[in-house]
Amino acid sequence: MVAPADVWCTGLAEYRLDDLARISGVSARNIRAYRERGLLDPPRRQGRSAYYDDYHLSQLKTINQLLRKGFTSAHIAEFFARMREGHDLAAILGVQQAILGGKPEPARPAAVALDLDPGCDEAQRLLSCGLAELKADSLSLTHPGIAEIVTHATDQRSYIQMILRVVASTEGTIDELAANLVAAIEDAFAARYGAGYVPRPDEADEVAALISDYRDLGMAVVAHQLDRAMQRHMVSAVSNYTAGIATNDWKPTE
Template sequence: MTTAAMPRPEGDDTQRELTVDELAARVGVTVRNLRAYSARGLLPPPRMVGRTGYYGREHVARLILVREMLAEGYSLAMIERTLASAPPTASSATLALHRALLAPWLPPEPEVTTGQELAARAGVAENSAVVDQLVELGLIRRLDDGRLEVLDPALLTAGLQVVELGVPPEELIAAQAAVTEHVREIAQTYVQMFVDTAWRSFVAAGSPPEELERVQAMVARLQPVAAQALLAAFRTEMAAAVESAVETALSQFPEEESGSPPA
């Protein structure tokens, strides 16, 4: 028969497991806040012995990072998204690197709205089917209280401007779904380029700490540079597409008879 290991002796303070009160005291937060962070998924679950949870070094590292990000002005929602893909047992150094590499790419802070407010902003009648499409596309998330969380407000604003031009929401959503697939491929191309060059060289060199700042700077600059290159290519292709569409549209107009008197 096996028995659960109990917390280590007090002598090895950096290694021993902590109760929730000890963890809060170690990091300098209240137990109430610690429980709130856990409820949001910011901390991995503790090891349970009966009804008592025990926390290890990975919890200390994660909680310290949460506290630091809050001090830097991050909201809990932004921290939640930043840490969502981080390994639950990552060290403090790994979490710090994860934050540095991912933070520049996160979308703006989410907005909370309702279906009625969303329809009013679009100038259309409220339509739950349209909301379902937005949820499926990953642009909106339904909250437990019935409200809607807009995950990328900037993209929503751009979409509403297109609707104002007279494009039906259903047509725009279908077009955006196709565009998202293409953008996903483009993003993977740029990221793979970074992994195959700067990141691979950094790892091959043994991940020297003195090189970390340079890698972080490259990651931070990659987004605006890639966006600028993508926009330039898009303008060129958009101009060609518009020119072709205009020529096709004009060719459908009836030709005027030569020599006919002016109206």
């Protein structure tokens, strides 16, 4: 079974049908029906297995919201069909894509295999967190910045253990932070357009760009604040280390 996003981290994850049903609250039977009626995008196929992701989860939430507002399945199917064709209410699709990080990703460099057994605990945790991928029985990191550091290390395992420690120690904090950032985006959007506002077709690009900007701003501010806090703690750690050496009457080896 593919581990859900909340096992190790809260990034984009993949789910089997039963996992998606459990997380979304929509029965597997209804998910199949939505897919057959054109409401839900097809899953990613790998052999005989089907994998859904966070975008499908977002679509299910949208479907539930429309059903609660009185839309029929036929209306919703037509709605999604027109969105896929780029007609009329495509604005909402643009908004969803912006929330999920819809900007085109730059071309990724060729993956470098890790010196790590794909079946070991560390590898499975990296896969569950979405920080690694398995291709042709070799494991490689998915984040270019992390991959560049780790693949050039002489002791990759210690770097990987560092990554997993950070993931484990920040899991709850990251989820709470993400919820607060999304709430801030919702408030900012409501302050500009009004609560419950549905964009007009001609506002699609504007709304998608605004939400994408809000998302990027939130992440940039968090990165900046984290960097400042780490600098303070690093200075403190170095000072404590130096003081410890002095206290122990350290002397260089002659």
